[in-house]
Amino acid sequence: MLSLTKNKLLVGAIAAALLLTACSGSNDESTATESTESTESTEVAALTGSIDIDGSSTVGPLTDAIAEEYAKVQSGVIVNLAISGTGGGFERFCETGDTQISNASRPIKDKEVEKCKANGIEFTEIRVGTDALTMVTSSETPAIIQCLTTEEVVSVWGPNAKKKWNQVNSSFPDLEIKVFAPGADSGTYDFMNEDVLDIEEPRQDYNASEDDNIISQGIEGTSGSWGFYGFAYYQNAGDKQRALQYDAGAGCVSPSVETAQDDTYKMTRPLFIYVRNDALARPEVADFAKFYLDNVASVIGEVGYIEAPAETIASAKAALQAAIG
Amino acid sequence: MxxxxxxxxxxxxxxxxxxxxxxxxxxxxxxxxxxxxxxxxxxxxxxxxxxxxxxxxxxxLDLGFFTDYTSRRPEDTGIRAGLTGTLSLMVLVALIAFPIGVGSAIYLESFAPRTWFTRFMQLNITNLAGVPSVVYGLLAAALFAYILNFGRTLITGALALVLLILPVIIVAGKESIKAVPPSIYQGAIALGATPWQAVYKQVLPVAMPGILTGTILALSRAIGEAAPILVAGAVFSRRADSEPWNLTEPFAALPVQIFDFVKRPQEAFQVEVAAAGILVMLFVLLLMNSAAIVLRNRYSK
Known part of the structure; x- marks a missing residue:
């Protein structure tokens, strides 16, 4: 029988081995280079520090793509990116105040602004892109179901939703409507209800999921299915589902990059980042925000979203510059 | 018949x-x-x-997958931040949970007076082992991150996991100590050892393989958990490595990264990259479980 001292040694050895494994992959990126108070506008100055970002899972991948590019320029700045959802992000941004930037797939709500105010947090809203909410159905659904007006969408998704397609529009077939859509915690859900349709609450008898891939799977196999999600998921959806056109009053329009940009497709939503004004005093936060606006156009397509109009980006740049002072 | x-x-x-x-x-x-x-x-x-x-x-699964941080392109993405985060968490959780868990097991099994209070505590600990993991995460987020003001940092994540596996370690430790023949303890006492000496020098070495196995199995459960560290503040992307001594840094973790891969729109992320991440995690888990087997075999005789 071995004595405990030897056991202790072994436990220590294991812990040491784990420690070694843990740090063998580390490098010097986190160590500070030069302090850079001199000129924050010159691009060569190496910045250090860390930026905490939380918020929308829609905008998260876009911000991560920017952070990926930013790390090539300023490797000393660490961007910590979490995805608690738009609402969860604003809670940290306005209440606990431990993030400097909040990602949002909808404009900030009044009560969230109140919270920020109550905690003395001033912020700048920066529009970084556009997402086209896309209504989809299975490719097995009869082709006659192709375009929905706002009224028809309400009778598919609204509080007094119909059970069958022919109750929505008499030209549609006698087919059951099966809805797969985002759950109540998602910004997509909020945006559809509050900004597109202006309804209090949607139908309750639908398959809700916070994971758009689950919605996608449900849509695919079910004839007569209906659901919606962000444009990025539609682009990657394959040919087992098709997008439905949306008629906001001026005719049927398919979702696409072009129709979203020229504003003929009306089911678009703006994507934002919100930056704390007092954090902009830190050179790395200001520099990252500027970098975001300068480079968003080059990565946004790859992430699956749509460029915001040039004048919107220009005015966002002006607002940011004013906030930096 | x-x-x-x-x-x-x-x-x-x-x-x-x-x-x-x-x-x-x-x-x-x-x-x-x-x-x-x-x-x-x-x-x-x-x-x-x-x-x-x-x-x-x-x-x-190539070298780049281990040495790169996340990327918007599935072929360029990597798990470096998550892997270093998970390894750092493991070290911290082991260092914190092992002494506390074993100490509690020794006390409850060898020294605690047999009163209703002790029985009550034991019942509670057994019940705590069945509490859903996300509850520990919420508790850690509220208590450590905001009340004690540690922030959403590595130590908060580690403490959430410590809370999660402590009951398991205590129960496993108690069972191992209980399985040691009482004659060993009594013999030591008869030869003039104090109760502490009898436990420390005679009972514990015999119980150690069981305690270690229980601890490592609990640890490998802990590192696979996404929910508690997600609410305790794990980020899904950062371009820096975690180290066990940088307690107040934000951290990423493998299960959280896998969760993010699965949720991305691109199929390459959902299928190939997520599967590669799972493979790495399985490998880490297997490594820990084989360590448990080696330890048990070494110390059984």
Whole structure:
């Protein structure tokens, strides 16, 4: 029988081995280079520090793509990116105040602004892109179901939703409507209800999921299915589902990059980042925000979203510059 | 044989004996087949899952996958931040949970007075082992991150996992200590050892393999958990490594990264990259479990 001292040694050895494994992959990126108070506008100055970002899972991948590019320029700045959802992000941004930037797939709500105010947090809203909410159905659904007006969408998704397609529009077939859509915690859900349709609450008898891939799977196999999600998921959806056109009053329009940009497709939503004004005093936060606006156009397509109009980006740049002072 | 089986309806005595033995062997066979089937179900499903993951994930497993941070392109993305985060968490959780858990087990098993209060505590600890993991995460987020103001940092994540596995370590430790023959303790006392010496020098070394196995199995459960560290503040992307001594840094973790991969719109992320991440995590888990087996074998004799 071995004595405990030897056991202790072994436990220590294991812990040491784990420690070694843990740090063998580390490098010097986190160590500070030069302090850079001199000129924050010159691009060569190496910045250090860390930026905490939380918020929308829609905008998260876009911000991560920017952070990926930013790390090539300023490797000393660490961007910590979490995805608690738009609402969860604003809670940290306005209440606990431990993030400097909040990602949002909808404009900030009044009560969230109140919270920020109550905690003395001033912020700048920066529009970084556009997402086209896309209504989809299975490719097995009869082709006659192709375009929905706002009224028809309400009778598919609204509080007094119909059970069958022919109750929505008499030209549609006698087919059951099966809805797969985002759950109540998602910004997509909020945006559809509050900004597109202006309804209090949607139908309750639908398959809700916070994971758009689950919605996608449900849509695919079910004839007569209906659901919606962000444009990025539609682009990657394959040919087992098709997008439905949306008629906001001026005719049927398919979702696409072009129709979203020229504003003929009306089911678009703006994507934002919100930056704390007092954090902009830190050179790395200001520099990252500027970098975001300068480079968003080059990565946004790859992430699956749509460029915001040039004048919107220009005015966002002006607002940011004013906030930096 | 005939005593064991009691057929319900029979007609002739001679037939009974014959039938009974035949029926009982058939029953025996059936029973054994059922047992074999039960064993195979788990095994086959596991093999199918493993093969599926290896097929999906192997192509993404290159050196870059370990040395790169996340990327918007599935072929360039990596798990470096998550891997260093998970390894740092493991070290911290082991260092914190082991002494506290074993200490508590020794106290409860060897020193605690046998009162209603002790029984009450033991009952509570056993119950705590069954609490859903996300509850510990919420508790850690509220208590450590905001009330004690540690922030959403590595130490908060580690403490969430410590809370999660402490009951398991305590229960495993108690059982191992209980399994040590009382004669060992009594012998030491009879030879003049103090109770502490008897426990420390005689009982604990015998119980150690069981305690270590329990601890490592609990640890490997902890590192696979996404929910508690997600609410305790794990980020899904950062371009810096975690180190166990940088307690107040934000951290990423493997399960959280895998969760993010699965949720991305691109199929390459959902299938290949996520599977590669799962493979890495499985490998870390296997490594820990084999460490548990090695330790047990080394210290059993």
């Amino acid at each position: 005939t005593l064991l089986s009691t057929p319900r309806s029979t007609t002739k005595d001679v037939a009974i004996a014959l039938q009974t033995s035949k029926a009982s062997t058939r029953k025996e066979r059936l029973f054994q087949l059922f047992l074999l089937f039960s064993t195979l179900v788990g095994l086959v499903i596991l093999v199918v899952l493993l093969v599926d993951i290896v097929v999906d994930g192997f192509s993404s």
